[in-house]
Amino acid sequence: MKRPVFLALSCLGALSNLTQAKDWPQWRGPDRTGLSSETGVIKTWEKSAPKLLWNVEGSGRGFSSVSIAEGVLYTTGNFKGDKEGQGVSAFSIKDGKLLWQTPVTDFVPEHGYGGARSAPTVDGDRLYLTTSNGVIACVSTKGKLLWSKDFKKEWNGKMMSGWGFSESPLVDGDRVVCTPGANEAFMVSLDKKTGATKWKSKLGEVGKKGKDGAGYGSIVISNGGGVKQYVQMTGRGVIGVRAKDGRFMWNYNKVANSTANIPTPIADGDHIFCSTGYGTGSALLKIVPKGSGAIAEEVYFLKPKTLQNHHGGMVLVDGHIYCGHKHNGGDPICIEMKSGEVKWGPEKGPGHGSACITYVDGHLIYRYQSGHVSLVKATPKGYEFKGSFMPVHQEAESWAHPVVSDGKLYLREQNRIMCYEL
Numbered sequence: 001m002k003r004p005v006f007l008a009l010s011c012l013g014a015l016s017n018l019t020q021a022k023d024w025p026q027w028r029g030p031d032r033t034g035l036s037s038e039t040g041v042i043k044t045w046e047k048s049a050p051k052l053l054w055n056v057e058g059s060g061r062g063f064s065s066v067s068i069a070e071g072v073l074y075t076t077g078n079f080k081g082d083k084e085g086q087g088v089s090a091f092s093i094k095d096g097k098l099l100w101q102t103p104v105t106d107f108v109p110e111h112g113y114g115g116a117r118s119a120p121t122v123d124g125d126r127l128y129l130t131t132s133n134g135v136i137a138c139v140s141t142k143g144k145l146l147w148s149k150d151f152k153k154e155w156n157g158k159m160m161s162g163w164g165f166s167e168s169p170l171v172d173g174d175r176v177v178c179t180p181g182a183n184e185a186f187m188v189s190l191d192k193k194t195g196a197t198k199w200k201s202k203l204g205e206v207g208k209k210g211k212d213g214a215g216y217g218s219i220v221i222s223n224g225g226g227v228k229q230y231v232q233m234t235g236r237g238v239i240g241v242r243a244k245d246g247r248f249m250w251n252y253n254k255v256a257n258s259t260a261n262i263p264t265p266i267a268d269g270d271h272i273f274c275s276t277g278y279g280t281g282s283a284l285l286k287i288v289p290k291g292s293g294a295i296a297e298e299v300y301f302l303k304p305k306t307l308q309n310h311h312g313g314m315v316l317v318d319g320h321i322y323c324g325h326k327h328n329g330g331d332p333i334c335i336e337m338k339s340g341e342v343k344w345g346p347e348k349g350p351g352h353g354s355a356c357i358t359y360v361d362g363h364l365i366y367r368y369q370s371g372h373v374s375l376v377k378a379t380p381k382g383y384e385f386k387g388s389f390m391p392v393h394q395e396a397e398s399w400a401h402p403v404v405s406d407g408k409l410y411l412r413e414q415n416r417i418m419c420y421e422l
Contacts, residue, residue: 024070025069025122027168027218028264029358029403034315036404041422045375045387050409050420055392056096057415059089062116064415065401066410068093069122072141075412076116076129078108081212086116086131088139091417093408099141109133109164113397115414117166117216121176122359123192128176136178138195147195151178155185155200160213161260170219170230172243179232181214186248187230187241199246206236207253210252215261216311225294226340231272233261238274238285242293249293254301255283262311266321272296273337277310277327277354284337294300300340307335307342312356313401315364320380322364323357330355330368334380343380350374350388356401360422367411371398391418 028034042293060077067074073091085103090098109132118130125141134151151157151165157180159165172179176192217233221243228243237256240249257263257278266273275282276368284299290337307325314323321337324330325346330353333345349355351370363374363386371394377384391398393416400412 005172013255014262018334023069024403024405025067027065027067027119027121028313032218032220032264033266034313034358034401035317036358038404038407039361041404041407042361042363042375045389047387049389052392053408053419053421054096055416055418056091057096058091058098058101059118059412059415059417060086061114061414063113063397063399064116064412065119066403066412067120067122067127068403068405068410072099073122073410074122074127074416075417076118076120076131077415078115079103080108084108086133088120088127088129090141090143093405093419096417102139102143102145103149104129104131104135104137104139104145105133110323111164112162114163117164119168121169121171126192128169128171130165130167130169130178132166134159134165134180135188136169136176138176138192149195150192151180155180155188156182156184158182158213160211160215160220163216163260165214166216167214168218170221172221172343177219177230179214179234181235183212187219187232187236187244201241201246201248204251206239206251207234207256209253209258210256210261211235211258216295217262217264220265222272222287224267224270224272225233225289227287227294229290229294231265231267233265233274233276235261237261238265238272238296240287240294240296247293250296252285252296252298254298255280263309263313266314266316268316268337271299271337273314273316273321275307275309275314275323277308279304279327280308282307282309284340302340306313309334310354311373311399312354315357315359317359317378322359322378324355324366328353330366332364332366332376332383336380344383347383353397354399356399358402358404360404365402365404365409366400367398369397369399370394371413373402373411393418
């Protein structure tokens with residue numbers, strides 16, 4: 001039996017032991033793939049929904065997912081009252097008790113779909129986040145603001161459109177990397193302890209599709225073509241930046257649209273899989289060496305009628321891509337990555353709107369914009385629906401990605417956090 005692809009990614013150091021595997025310390029999990037390595041925690045929801053353990057208020061307004069480390073859950077939100085602004089909250093995973101709350105801004109940022117977007121990245125006794133008005137901040141796990149940098153003031157940063165910065169910063173060794181979106185500092189590497197700039201990546205030659213500025217995804221690491229690089233979805237499509245010095249290496253522009261480029265790319269060996277909505281499509285790229293750097297070559301492109309992931313992300317399991325398909329849709333679909341062949345789908349699930357996806361224990365958890373949460377077996381043989389439920393609280397758009405940690409399912413819904421037993 002083949003092992004899930006994510007086990008081969010342990011070289012990133014994220015899944016080095018069982019204790020770490022139970023944590024979910026950053027956006028899309030330990031290695032940013034949306035994959036949990038936990039087993040024996042889930043079978044079916046056809047007869048009954050998971051048991052609700054707790055449901056608490058206090059996270060503030062926002063669409064951010066949650067991060068979990070060492071028994072504490074962290075998320076970002078807009079606060080009102082004595083601590084008005086946007087910042088981070090910490091909760092005990094035992095009972096949902098609010099431990100502390102720290103604003104990073106002293107005002108509530110204004111933009112379309114108001115609220116925080118960034119899932120904090122936890123690294124030892126510190127965590128890193130980006131506010132929706134473009135401030136990267138370092139906060140101690142006790143709640144003390146240690147340093148912050150304003151994208152616009154420091155680097156003339158900008159978004160491709162007006163829905164707020166959404167990136168979750170990447171911690172890599174002694175640095176934290178983020179995407180201000182400025183032509184002269186499109187991506188920056190900072191000393192994670194002090195915030196001092198290590199390098200700034202100047203945007204190189206890009207295609208005409210899309211718009212200038214940062215997109216709505218988060219950086220992933222690739223060693224494609226034998227070159228360590230940071231891969232990011234931007235306003236002009238996917239880019240690759242050499243990790244050691246910030247040298248801009250390549251752009252794949254065909255996957256860009258002029259409204260919002262959102263899904264975080266998938267890095268797997270020498271390949272990158274990427275997709276966007278708004279009638280754009282999807283592509284598989286191969287990273288090949290060139291001189292002292294690397295470039296991206298298109299393996300295939302899938303038209304939007306075949307596959308477009310608006311937002312909600314994609315996961316790669318045993319060589320197959322699973323995600324929600326269609327603009328403003330989350331219809332489950334399975335694609336063989338190497339060929340682009342549709343194995344099944346798109347199927348109609350219990351909810352509507354885009355769907356976020358998380359993998360655990362041989363199954364896919366889909367969370368629809370409508371709030372519905374469904375369970376599907378992760379197999380290319382066919383669509384196997386394993387039940388669904390509606391959480392006890394739903395409002396606005398349920399865009400926060402579901403998180404699995406130590407046999408529990410965590411759902412963020414604006415000012416509430418819900419914890420279910422798997």
